[in-house]
Amino acid sequence: MGIVPSSVVLTSFQVMSRVFLIWAVTHSVKEVQTEDSVLLFVIAWTITEIIRYSFYTFSLLNHLPYLIKWARYTLFIVLYPMGVSGELLTIYAALPFVRQAGLYSISLPNKYNFSFDYYAFLILIMISYIPLFPQLYFHMIHQRRKVLSHTEEHKKFE
Amino acid sequence: GKHVEILDAKTREKLCFLDKVEPHATIAEIKNLFTKTHPQWYPARQSLRLDPKGKSLKDEDVLQKLPVGTTATLYFRDLGAQISWVTVFLTEYAGPLFIYLLFYFRVPFIYGHKYDFTSSRHTVVHLACICHSFHYVKRLLETLFVHRFSHGTMPLRNIFKNCTYYWGFAAWMAYYINHPLYTPPTYGAQQVKLALAIFVICQLGNFSIHMALRDLRPAGSKTRKIPYPTKNPFTWLFLLVSCPNYTYEVGSWIGFAIMTQCLPVALFSLVGFTQMTIWAKGKHRSYLKEFRDYPPLRMPIIPFLL
Numbered sequence: 001m002g003i004v005p006s007s008v009v010l011t012s013f014q015v016m017s018r019v020f021l022i023w024a025v026t027h028s029v030k031e032v033q034t035e036d037s038v039l040l041f042v043i044a045w046t047i048t049e050i051i052r053y054s055f056y057t058f059s060l061l062n063h064l065p066y067l068i069k070w071a072r073y074t075l076f077i078v079l080y081p082m083g084v085s086g087e088l089l090t091i092y093a094a095l096p097f098v099r100q101a102g103l104y105s106i107s108l109p110n111k112y113n114f115s116f117d118y119y120a121f122l123i124l125i126m127i128s129y130i131p132l133f134p135q136l137y138f139h140m141i142h143q144r145r146k147v148l149s150h151t152e153e154h155k156k157f158e
Numbered sequence: 159g160k161h162v163e164i165l166d167a168k169t170r171e172k173l174c175f176l177d178k179v180e181p182h183a184t185i186a187e188i189k190n191l192f193t194k195t196h197p198q199w200y201p202a203r204q205s206l207r208l209d210p211k212g213k214s215l216k217d218e219d220v221l222q223k224l225p226v227g228t229t230a231t232l233y234f235r236d237l238g239a240q241i242s243w244v245t246v247f248l249t250e251y252a253g254p255l256f257i258y259l260l261f262y263f264r265v266p267f268i269y270g271h272k273y274d275f276t277s278s279r280h281t282v283v284h285l286a287c288i289c290h291s292f293h294y295v296k297r298l299l300e301t302l303f304v305h306r307f308s309h310g311t312m313p314l315r316n317i318f319k320n321c322t323y324y325w326g327f328a329a330w331m332a333y334y335i336n337h338p339l340y341t342p343p344t345y346g347a348q349q350v351k352l353a354l355a356i357f358v359i360c361q362l363g364n365f366s367i368h369m370a371l372r373d374l375r376p377a378g379s380k381t382r383k384i385p386y387p388t389k390n391p392f393t394w395l396f397l398l399v400s401c402p403n404y405t406y407e408v409g410s411w412i413g414f415a416i417m418t419q420c421l422p423v424a425l426f427s428l429v430g431f432t433q434m435t436i437w438a439k440g441k442h443r444s445y446l447k448e449f450r451d452y453p454p455l456r457m458p459i460i461p462f463l464l
Contacts, residue, residue: 111341114420
């Protein structure tokens with residue numbers, strides 16, 4: 001929407017994936033709520049968001065401490081894989097319960113002539129991490145190189 | 159004669175210099191000359207403009223009518239590999255025709271082996287196959303004999319995108335309609351008859367509009383005129399919408415959805431409707447821009463509403 005310079009597509013994607021993890025997996029399958037993997041992605045997301053929103057706030061106030069910029073473009077190196085691991089492990093833990101309860105699934109015959117297997121859907125989601133995660137990760141690495149070297153150059157001229 | 163220099167729109171690098179070009183040469187002819195020095199850039203993938211960030215010049219534009227001096231500077235942008243519209247249409251429509259039949263005839267490895275090559279006992283399933291096949295045969299014939307395309311080509315990546323859409327949805331729909339566990343419509347023969355009537359009327363309507371649009375434009379030309387209702391009652395929808403062909407197309411699919419009572423068909427109709435609405439709005443906007451006297455009552459795709 002123009003207030004911060006992030007891509008609308010990438011950001012919506014991230015928001016959707018988070019909402020999905022929270023509502024469609026963790027909330028829907030009570031049995032996984034006590035898993036360590038949930039703790040893992042919640043911590044990763046929380047730290048990421050605190051830094052990210054500080055970054056946006058300070059940027060908009062035109063007073064961005066280098067530490068925040070550095071943190072935003074460096075800590076993701078650990079936090080991203082941490083978050084992704086937590087997410088994947090949580091979905092994996094939910095699978096048997098989804099299969100057992102037939103959660104969000106509909107099978108033939110029915111009057112809508114439609115079927116949906118939530119278990120298979122979750123497996124597809126997990127597989128989709130394989131092409132998507134590297135792309136997002138390397139996009140951030142590329143951004144890091146651009147942003148942090150830019151600051152270096154500015155420092156040279158001070 | 160005039161001189162023409164062609165620069166790369168991004169790098170401003172001098173790509174080509176043509177001297178002694180006829181003042182009444184067209185952009186199409188200049189494109190042909192440019193291809194001679196850069197054969198990998200055939201005319202269909204060239205975009206030439208007066209300003210690096212400006213609009214593409216048309217093939218019919220004449221050199222001396224452009225706002226240039228004795229040396230015309232044109233900027234070149236590569237549009238990427240191109241493929242003809244006709245090729246794309248034929249491929250994307252032949253797929254669904256063939257794919258649906260694979261499911262209808264219950265070819266092995268789709269449903270359980272005990273169902274291989276069996277036939278559904280529901281009349282509506284046979285009717286649906288006829289309707290679906292008729293629809294795509296009609297589209298193929300229209301592509302070959304009716305439509306007059308304004309553009310010759312489109313980017314190559316479109317064929318992959320378009321085929322995935324058409325072929326994917328065709329397989330998804332066909333799977334359920336021809337499934338051994340298919341459930342016929344709740345309101346039985348009444349529902350099927352009504353839906354079939356809607357489908358047939360909309361197919362005739364859609365065809366009538368395609369013929370009317372074809373008659374607006376002489377062969378080989380790219381002229382644009384306001385379409386008006388003709389003696390054919392199906393074309394009277396032009397009084398209320400700019401793109402009645404899309405209106406009838408949505409109607410056909412709604413009819414097919416009601417006939418088969420199949421959710422994937424309804425979803426396909428919805429996605430198609432969304433895309434056609436975007437196209438109709440665009441067409442409607444360009445009609446309004448081009449023609450001062452465009453009928454004010456008309457909406458893009460749905461009478462009075464959208």
